[in-house]
Amino acid sequence: MSSANPSVQRPLTGNMLWLAALVLAAANFMVVLDTTIANVSVPNIAGGLAVSSSQGTYVITSYAVAEAIIVPLTGWLAARFGTVRLFVGSMLLFGLFSMLCGLAGSLETLVLFRVLQGLAGGPLMPMSQTLLLQIFPKQKAGAAIGLWSMTTLVAPIMGPILGGTLCDQASWPWIFYINVPIALGCGLLGWNLLKRYQSQTAKLRIDVAGLALLMLWVASLQLMLDKGKELDWFGSPFIVGLAIAAVVGFAAFLIWELTEAQPIVDLRVFRHRGFWASVLTISLAFGSFFGATVLTPQWLQGYMGYTATQAGYATAMSGVLAVMVAPIAAKLSTRLDPRKLVFCGVMWLGCVTLYRSFSSTDMGFWQVALPLLFQGLGMPFFFVPLTGLALSSVEPAEVASAAGLMSFMRTLSGAFATSLVTTAWDDKANYNHAELAGMVDSGGDALRALSGGGLSDGAAWGTIEHALQTQSIMLSTNQIFWLAGLSFIVAACAIWLAPKPGRVADTSQAH
Structure with missing residues (x-):
């Protein structure tokens, strides 16, 4: 068990409070930013890696799917490793995979590192919000939520502007490199400022079967949608196999999660x-x-x-x-x-x-x-x-x-x-x-x-x-x-x- 319990820790005050709030807000800003920064960069990425623009969108979808899959696991990860360790570890891994995205020399390696980046970034949004509420006094909880909400709203605006500027003034890898110093700085500062708020940890069981089925049907369906046009849809045995895997996996996922005592996704809601x-x-x-x-x-x-x-x-x-x-x-x-x-x-x-x-x-x-x-x-x-x-x-x-x-x-x-x-x-x-074509200049x-x-x-x-x-x-x-x-x-x-x-x-x- 961790010795520190956030329930007995006093909220931060003064400059320490606002520095910690800035770190948490920057973390949330960075993760949300990465959902839109690649939107305007797709043509540049596609050109740089010699693929079509439709294939370039894999860079967007792979990140989003990985982030979606990890979100239901956030509660278990926080209980297993502690809120602060999870936040700091996710920050540092996000920075590492961002750097590897920038270094990728092919679409396949870029998509792989975007998946890993999404898995690392998924817990940062809920964890940044949770920790903000812990470090702010109760009477200032509204200010904490307001700060978190503003970064969530502003980041999607800045993503296309920053992505476009970096692509034109430098090159597309810089849309990923820019995350590295932010992630490193927020990770180190976050640990020093927030370690007293580390939550108690416990070895909880995880719904392994539910997680495996979730990954199976989501990944199969997304891959089918991404590759369908390229492979002539259901004229391809590969696409047919993905469709079967998605349908069977989804049906099995529903049955399992509705009967499991501690499901990874509580479908009963x-x-x-x-x-x-x-x-x-x-x-x-x-x-x-x-x-x-x-x-x-x-x-x-x-x-x-x-x-x-x-x-x-x-x-x-x-x-x-x-x-x-x-x-x-x-x-x-x-x-x-x-x-x-x-x-x-x-x-x-x-x-x-x-x-x-x-x-x-x-x-x-x-x-x-x-x-x-x-x-x-x-x-x-x-x-x-x-x-x-x-x-x-x-x-x-x-x-x-x-x-x-x-x-x-x-x-x-x-x-x-x-x-x-x-x-x-x-x-x-x-x-x-x-x-x-049949109507033009006949x-x-x-x-x-x-x-x-x-x-x-x-x-x-x-x-x-x-x-x-x-x-x-x-x-x-x-x-x-x-x-x-x-x-x-x-x-x-x-x-x-x-x-x-x-x-x-x-x-x-x-x-």
Whole structure:
């Protein structure tokens, strides 16, 4: 057993308190940042490693899936090794795997190290929140949650900007190298400042079978979604095998977890209608949001002539108003029916995304960025009250399990949506190209005009083909935005499946 018990430790005060708070906030900021910093970097990574952009998105999905899988294990890891040891160990491992990501010379090794980076980073979000609440006096708990929430909101804004700038000014490995000094500094400072808060440890049994089944079906399904297009979907025995493994693994996982006394994922919380309705809403809405967010910089860099930095600034616009409106959303969520706030927030996201489905190739920067800026108004009214609604729907003893499960589903939906969006984007572009090809210059007028302007037949055909490809991608992008907008609207309606909450939940365990 560890000798220190946080329950008898006094909260920190003065400069020590704010230094420790800065360390914990920086840790949370870094992990959340890494979920978006690679979004604008995918074209650079794909070019540097000589793979397609759709394969480059494996860098995003591998990290998200690994992070999702480890979240349900956080409670067991904290009990086994202690909260402070887990936090510091995760920080140092995150820094190590970040460095290895930057050194990777092939897509396979980069994806491997991104998986390990995700596994190391997963516990840092809940642990940073838990330790913040321990080091702050009870009367300042609101300040602790506010600080943690602000880093969670600001990091996704900074990710695309920082990723784009580093790719343009240095090279893509620097989006990973930048984590190394932060992780090392936070790890060492964190141990010195927080070791007195080390929790008691115990040798608890772990649901090994449940963990193995969880990894089996999640990994099989994600790999199927990532590799399906490349291997011609169910024309490939490998994809068929992955599909069978995912279905059988998921069925076995459900049966095992519902009958296990100490399950790794407590699926029994789904018996609460308010909880499953909230999880359904957040899965649909976050998948739509994250899929569109991953697609935007690829479209801007690949077909609109944007640099990584310019694409980063445009993408980051969605978080600017979100940060400003978040305190208002938090206040209103304690006074109004949260279902109304969630419905309005998600419906707003849907309407803006539907508006974006009328984009064109001659749009300027602000025509791209302004809809994203105003989209941010809806984000806090989606995340903040939805978390409270979900956790108020379960028993007090189930809040920690419910929060972990909600985080798992949110992260997983983002990974799945990324694969589905990039695959559908390519497929629809190919279909649009084939449709447009039969309609373009059937009389040969454009070819003759270009040839008359001094271009050779080959150069003239190349010009026509470039215009054809650009329009095909634009149509495909709009079609994806249209589908994402409809998904938002379905998610907004799904929240009414939840009953009106009867109590206010303690959301301090949400992550």
